[in-house]
Amino acid sequence: MVHLRTGEERPVAIPDVCPNCGKAIDKSQERWRCVQGRKCYALASIAYAAGRDQLDIEGLAKSRIQQMLDTGLIADLGDLFSLVHEQIIGLDRMGDSSTTKLLAAIEAAKSQPLSRVFRALGVRGTGRSMPRDTAPRRSAS
Numbered sequence: 001m002v003h004l005r006t007g008e009e010r011p012v013a014i015p016d017v018c019p020n021c022g023k024a025i026d027k028s029q030e031r032w033r034c035v036q037g038r039k040c041y042a043l044a045s046i047a048y049a050a051g052r053d054q055l056d057i058e059g060l061a062k063s064r065i066q067q068m069l070d071t072g073l074i075a076d077l078g079d080l081f082s083l084v085h086e087q088i089i090g091l092d093r094m095g096d097s098s099t100t101k102l103l104a105a106i107e108a109a110k111s112q113p114l115s116r117v118f119r120a121l122g123v124r125g126t127g128r129s130m131p132r133d134t135a136p137r138r139s140a141s
């Protein structure tokens with residue numbers, strides 16, 4: 001491949017900080033990671049999991065997830081499922097009926113088929129059909 005070089009090549013700039021959140025990079029191991037670990041991608045991963053094709057949690061907008069992360073109500077997806085009414089209604093711009101609706105949507109997400117849970121967790125290779133094959137719905141037989 002060396003023969004493909006044109007002389008225009010520039011050195012690859014190695015980032016000093018995490019390109020996603022700007023925090024430091026943990027270089028103690030071969031594979032570098034953001035010092036925040038999974039927290040770095042918490043917003044993106046929770047928003048994805050709550051999406052319509054995954055757990056379909058209606059009323060859980062990205063801004064709401066960010067608010068929950070900022071206030072320490074949740075740190076990961078699992079924390080959503082132990083939230084109670086008083087915690088959610090304590091959030092800014094959250095009313096009684098929207099709290100009740102959101103809790104119902106979170107509750108409903110608990111009975112999503114296992115294939116959607118796999119997808120929500122971002123298990124590699126789990127598109128729309130693979131999880132269905134891996135975790136088929138129980139048949140009546």
Ligand SMILES: [Zn+2]
Pocket residue numbers: 018019020021022023034035036040
């Ligand atoms: Zn980061």
